Amino acid sequence: EAVKNPRGVQIYSAALESRSVARIGLAGDLRRAIESGSLSTHFQPKVALSNDALVGVEALVRWNHPDRGLVSATDIIPVAENSGLIVALTIEVLSQSLTQLATWRAEGRQIDLAVNLSPRCLSDVDFPVEVAALLEEHAIDPAHLTLEITEGGLASDAERPLPGLQSLRDQGIRLSLDDFGTGFSSLSYLRHLPVDELKIDKSFVLNMATDASDLAIVRSIVDLARHLGITVVAEGVETEMTLNLLRDIGCDIAQGFLFSRPLPPERLDSWMAARTE
Ligand code: C2E
Ligand code: CA
Ligand code: CA
Ligand code: CA
16 A cells, blocks of 8 residues: 655555554654654754855755654654655655755755765665656755765675665765764775765764863874775764864864754844844
8 A cells, every 4th residue: 555645755554563563653653743744853963164165065864753753863863764764755845855955956056965874764766766757857966965974874885885875876966974983894994985075973073172082083084084985974063162173173064053953944044144244
C-alpha cells in the first residue's frame, strides 16, 4: 500500500511495522506530517572566515507537532530512521530547501545549501534519481548542493563506498563528512571516500578557546583538510574568541549561534537584510 503526498513522495505504510507502541504512535504522526507537508525546514548561516561573507545555509528539519509543540531534529530523525520514513523525510527537506534556495538565488544571494543525509538514504536506489529530479525542477546547479553525511553509519567496508554515494558525486553534488572526529574510522574513510569537505564536530569547537586538547584537535583537522585540499567547516561557534582562533588557524567556514540559530526562512531574510545594511 502506497500513499502519495502532494509532492509525489511515496510512503509505504508497511514500513511502520515496529515493535514499540509509542514509536508506532509517533511514527504514524510523522508519516502524516510528511504526507500533509507540515514538516518545516529551518536554516542556519555558514560564514566564510576570510571575508565574513554569507556563503551558505544548512537545512535542519523541524516538526510542529499538534500536541507536543516544536519537535527538534534529534527527536525526529531516530523515529524516521526506525520506521522507514527517513528517505521520504529527506526528500521533503530537500524539496523545501531547494525551493527556498531557488528563491534566494533569484534574489541575487550567492549562497549554497547543505542538507543532512542519513546513511540509509544511500542504500535506496531511487534516492539519487529523486535528488537529480529536484535539482532539475528548481534549476539548481548540483555544485550548489552539499550533502552532509555522518561517518558513523557509512559502510563498514570503507574500500567500497555505497553506490548511492558515487552516483550523487557523479552528478556534481558536494559531499561533506559531518561530525568529523567523533567516529572510530574518520581517517580511513578519508582514504576511500570522495569528500569535498570536513565538518568539525561542535564537541571539539565549543571549548577550543579554553581547552588545549580541543584546540589541538581542531588545529589538526584544519591542517588535515588543508593538506587534502578540501574545505573545512567548524560548527558550534558560539563566541568571538573561538571565531578569532578559527580564523588564525586557517579554518575556511564557521557556523554557530554566534552568527545565528537555525531560523525559518522569513526570519533568516531579516537576519540577512540586517547584515548587509
Ligand atoms: P548536525 O548536522 O550536527 O547539526 C548541528 C546541530 O547543532 C543542530 O541541531 C544545530 O541547531 C545545533 N547548533 C548549531 N549551532 C550551534 C551552536 O553554536 N552551539 C550549539 N550548542 N549547537 C548548535 P538540530 O537542528 O537539533 O539537529 C540535530 C541533528 O539532527 C543534526 O546534527 C543532524 O545530524 C540531524 N538532522 C537535522 N536535520 C536533519 C535532516 O533533515 N535530515 C537528517 N538526516 N538529519 C537531520
Ligand atoms: Ca550537519
Ligand atoms: Ca555535529
Ligand atoms: Ca550530528
